[in-house]
Amino acid sequence: MKGPNATAWLAARDWKPFAFQRQVWTAMARGQSGLLHATTGSGKTFAVWLGALQALIDAKRLKADAANSSKTASTEIVVPDAHPNPHAQPNAAPLTVIWITPMRALAADTLRALKEPLTEMAPHWSAGARSGDTTSGERSAQDRRLPTVLVTTPESLSVLLSRADAADNLGRARLVVVDEWHELMGNKRGVQTQLAVARLRHLNADLMVWGMSATLGNLDVAQHTLLGPGRDGVLVQGKTPKRLTVDTLLPPRTDRFPWAGHLGISMLPQVVEEIERSGNTLVFTNTRSQAELWYQALLDARPDWAGLIALHHGSLDHGVREWVEAGLKSGALRAVVCTSSLDLGVDFLPVERVLQIGSPKGIARLLQRAGRSGHAPGRPSRITIVPTHALELIEGAAARDAVAAGHIEAREVPQQPLDVLVQHLVTVALGGGFMPEALLHEVRSTAAYAQLSDADWAWCLAFVRQGGEALGAYPDFHRVQVDANGVWRVPDARLARRHRMNIGTIVSDASMAVQFVGGARLGQVEESFAARLKPGDCFLFAGRLLELVRVHEMTAWVRRAQGQRPAVPRWNGGKMPLSTTLADAVVDQLELAADGRHSSPELRAAKDLLAVQSEWSALPTRHHLLAEVLHSREGTHLFLYPFAGRHVHLGLGGLIAWRVARHSPTTFSIAVNDYGFELLSPTHTDWAELLPQVLRNAESDKALQQEVLDSLNAGELAQRRFREIARVAGLVFQGHPGEQRSSRQLQASSRLFWEVFRQYDPGNRLLHQAEQELLALELDMARLQTALARMNQQTLMLHTLERPTPFAFPLMVERFREKFSNENVAQRIARMVAQLEKAADGPSRRKARDKSQSPEGEDEGDVQAVLDTLDFGRDSPVSRRTGDRRPRRERKPPRPLPPL
């Protein structure tokens, strides 16, 4: 009688196991934990799953086998007959495997994939999924008895851990698998997963832990973070990634290609042509509104594609998204315009072609998206970057070189987020209660809290017990109480329920449902967008032109509309900066161009533009820091290009403005993008003299950090971070399902806690955490330090400009947006572009020089006229930066320093 045998199972399907699959089986048979790194669709799920079946069904015997066997032992492990009674389900084996995925849809897909070998290899095992999608029927069945294999999410697992019988039920688990670990490890969901794994390991010391991850720059850290410090594991490298092509869709005429912008609609004809030529195509965009606009533009260009192309992003209703995913799987859809929503999940898409509109932002992200194509055997993956402005041409070549060199971003891991720990303490108190010393030991066995101090631990305990120092008078925050035996529990049923409803670490902005009157739900728009619409107004959403009928109880009721020029919803999403890896690769390309080596098609396409940049100023390189100064009627513009990503540029800009303002009181406005930033002062500023002084390194990292905090409106920024922390820590209740509370209500309550703590409990660790998160996540402090240090090594090249260069122009455009409606900006930019193009024409180089002798030159005058219409006079100070989710960026002169 044959038991589970992975090799046989694969052989029956004509599959030969890969070497990495055998490695996983051997390791699992020995009871080892590990991390499997493999590309999507390479068979990693089966590797782990078949290995698990083999290893777990008769563990005792297998252990003996493994002990007796040499390293080269066969992995064809045979165990005794496994009671193949198909009707045995109600008596199925108890919970043995917990399989965690980051997405509900992926949980469902995974369950389907796992079930197939299950019926054959372990008929006495049952399998089921538990997530927010699970119906109440399944739920109550699971409450009586969990399946042998439970496929779930980190949040649902935490909810299970909060049940009073958690130890009995979950303590039986012998294997935890975390799929897509790279998606979780870098955020608080990953920390929550670490804590859950530690809990399970506490319940069963022999627990095996396996992770699966896509390509990362720091796999060792990924493994260490999952398994816990000081725990050995196996790192299995999956099948070598298939061949990958990174190329760029070049515009037909690069001399007419926009210098700034993000939409890229000018590339529409070429994109249509690519889709026409290819099989199924995924068109990735960087934002949801961009996806909406591109979908519409494609339909306008090809009305016959109605029904053949679709739209997919995170604010569309699940029903809509599932329909699109099904269309992709069946091959019915020719193209789907999407955002990161299709980065993960949806197994085995038959996608042939992947287009990336706009900057890919990072190499890991590019690889992930590229991996969506070329699933057919022998076919390479291919991703084509569609540049939206001239400098993005260079990103294509840069990305290709970085991929070839194997430069991939590392993923940073959160350290000791106390809000997550506080939540976990209440969860465990609910799940049967805890004794503090034992739990501390368990918590310290995770990578995130290995260094947790006794003081922090004591603070967290006090916080769940009486809300810390400030909230002692409020029974709602006496969540955990110590019983007569010294066990910490949650006795109050109402608080228990409230906690279970609040489990998780994802915090999103309040949104409003969009629904047809008497019909289907379409998705979600942000409350703030809906608030600006009046009944009768039109907007573009879910690929349709809609008219708002009314807003009622957090739902925007709509009907189809025609004609009218619509608004496009904007979502206040995250803003990923260009990664260090990709930014460095871009600088390398500029270096090549500076040497006259235009070896790639992209560089050749950008050659004229780069020539203009060199002619009017210079090209930034690894060893040269480019600074440009332009005097206009607005004042003095400084453009600086550290290539450190938008977050760092904001911090650096603020820092430099702060340092200058200490010498001479001035008001600056700041504009940033991923390549550099602009500082504009209304008065004359002598940057040639000032810049070398204010660029200096700080005395210490600590001092630099303080300067950056001082230079920003740090209090307000930290308060916004605190909002999320308050929700994760369970201070702010988000309401019952279906009873959405408006963002105003939530805002008000988190603000109240912020103020109460500041006043009555300034030592509150959550306040400190908000500041730390602000520094680490929003200001990218570590990267800022590196960038500043590097700038100090570089040779400063300061060029005085006659007109904005190709590098400076996008920064100026960035600033215009805040003053005018889009249309006005478009018109004004069109005029500026026309002027600049004239000046940039071949023969114009001489003209440009001539004009420097006659500043009244025609072109010069017109550019100035354009700038003048922008009205950044002294009376209308530019106050706010766009796209930063930051408060006012105005630099108030600090109080004069006391004499030394």
Place this chain on the structure above:
DNA sequence: GACCTGCTGCGGCCTG
């Protein structure tokens, strides 16, 4: 609360 270009992801109540 502030954003206007700005991703993704989760969970939960009540009653019989």
